[in-house]
Amino acid sequence: MAFDLSKLLRPHIAALKPYSSARDEYTGKEGVFLDANENPLGSITREAFNRYPDPYQMALKTRLSQIKKVPAENMFLGNGSDEAIDLLFRAFCRPGMDNVIILPPTYGMYEVSAGINDTRVVKVPLSTDFQIREDEVLQAVDAHTKIIFICSPNNPSGNKLHRDAIYKILKGFDGLLVVDEAYIDFSDEPSFCEELDRYPNLLVLQTLSKAWGLAALRLGMAYASREIIAILNKIKPPYNVSGLTQQTVLQAMGNMDKLGGMVQDILKQKEKLIKDLGKISRVEKVFPSQSNFLLVKVPDAHKVYQQLIGKKIIVRDRSKVQHCDDCLRITVGTEGENKRMLQALNEVLEAQAND
Numbered sequence: 318m319a320f321d322l323s324k325l326l327r328p329h330i331a332a333l334k335p336y337s338s339a340r341d342e343y344t345g346k347e348g349v350f351l352d353a354n355e356n357p358l359g360s361i362t363r364e365a366f367n368r369y370p371d372p373y374q375m376a377l378k379t380r381l382s383q384i385k386k387v388p389a390e391n392m393f394l395g396n397g398s399d400e401a402i403d404l405l406f407r408a409f410c411r412p413g414m415d416n417v418i419i420l421p422p423t424y425g426m427y428e429v430s431a432g433i434n435d436t437r438v439v440k441v442p443l444s445t446d447f448q449i450r451e452d453e454v455l456q457a458v459d460a461h462t463k464i465i466f467i468c469s470p471n472n473p474s475g476n477k478l479h480r481d482a483i484y485k486i487l488k489g490f491d492g493l494l495v496v497d498e499a500y501i502d503f504s505d506e507p508s509f510c511e512e513l514d515r516y517p518n519l520l521v522l523q524t525l526s527k528a529w530g531l532a533a534l535r536l537g538m539a540y541a542s543r544e545i546i547a548i549l550n551k552i553k554p555p556y557n558v559s560g561l562t563q564q565t566v567l568q569a570m571g572n573m574d575k576l577g578g579m580v581q582d583i584l585k586q587k588e589k590l591i592k593d594l595g596k597i598s599r600v601e602k603v604f605p606s607q608s609n610f611l612l613v614k615v616p617d618a619h620k621v622y623q624q625l626i627g628k629k630i631i632v633r634d635r636s637k638v639q640h641c642d643d644c645l646r647i648t649v650g651t652e653g654e655n656k657r658m659l660q661a662l663n664e665v666l667e668a669q670a671n672d
């Protein structure tokens with residue numbers, strides 16, 4: 318399939334003259350800076366935050382590019398990957414005209430962002446074992462389909478999706494295929510970033526909110542062709558990643574051993590949790606997981622969810638979601654947190670059995 322980015326892009330975005338910030342117009346580091354209406358005296362905080370940050374986060378991208386083996390020009394950084402998702406709609410989807418395909422059950426923001434941007438959502442559910450039905454996905458594509466969102470490992474099911482099915486869609490779809498890899502650090506699957514050179518219609522999303530433990534800093538990454546990255550940069554708010562986030566993440570990247578260690582710990586706790594859940598007879602199923610959470614089937618999940626809240630154990634009720642009847646999504650916690658959760662779950666399920 319021939320991929321033509323110019324046909325995909327909304328015409329008014331192609332024609333748009335982007336905002337030119339003070340730091341776009343003068344990129345030197347030296348001088349007396351009187352061009353951005355900043356406070357020259359400093360900040361009301363102890364640390365100085367009075368200067369606007371680098372709009373393109375180059376120091377951060379340079380370092381990240383070594384870690385991820387993706388050139389900085391193929392990288393967009395956003396205020397969480399949720400920002401990149403929203404920008405994709407604004408760049409490519411004409412409100413009231415275009416559509417996107419999602420594969421439920423999946424991450425909820427694709428549909429919400431579509432709604433905000435008045436874009437129709439076509440749903441091609443995963444199979445009951447949470448795999449892509451690639452032929453049905455390709456059949457659902459029409460002349461107005463701009464983006465297909467695939468989440469692997471998938472939220473909320475936790476499993477990785479078959480790679481061959483993703484390749485088939487990449488090859489057979491002439492719009493943009495987004496592979497959301499928010500949970501890739503917990504998976505044994507290689508990133509689709511490896512395929513960026515081969516597929517101009519591929520965009521990979523990742524985030525520092527999960528394995529890196531930096532959810533509060535809000536940093537998400539989109540990797541794609543230079544041309545797609547240029548479009549996202551053109552329409553993003555000028556200083557979309559705060560100076561504090563840029564500095565903190567840059568420092569954190571000197572501490573990459575900690576990432577591997579934490580991932581190993583979480584995976585170990587996950588294995589223990591799977592075993593312990595297996596010992597609770599009323600737990601009907603623990604689904605295979607390549608992420609830092611487990612989808613768990615229990616009788617009357619919604620009630621169990623509420624009763625767990627009564628015991629100050631907060632999990633995610635996914636029981637109303639497609640193929641997830643009576644399922645709770647449980648994030649892997651610390652050893653102590655998991656123990657408390659298991660004890661509470663045991664109590665709730667015991668009481669339920671005696672009801």
Ligand SMILES: Cc1ncc(COP(=O)(O)O)c(C=O)c1O
Pocket residue numbers: 396397398399400424468472497499500523524525526532535536537
């Ligand atoms: C699949 C998936 N994508 C993206 C996100 C959002 O990540 P961020 O915190 O970078 O906005 C989440 C968060 O839960 C997620 O589960």
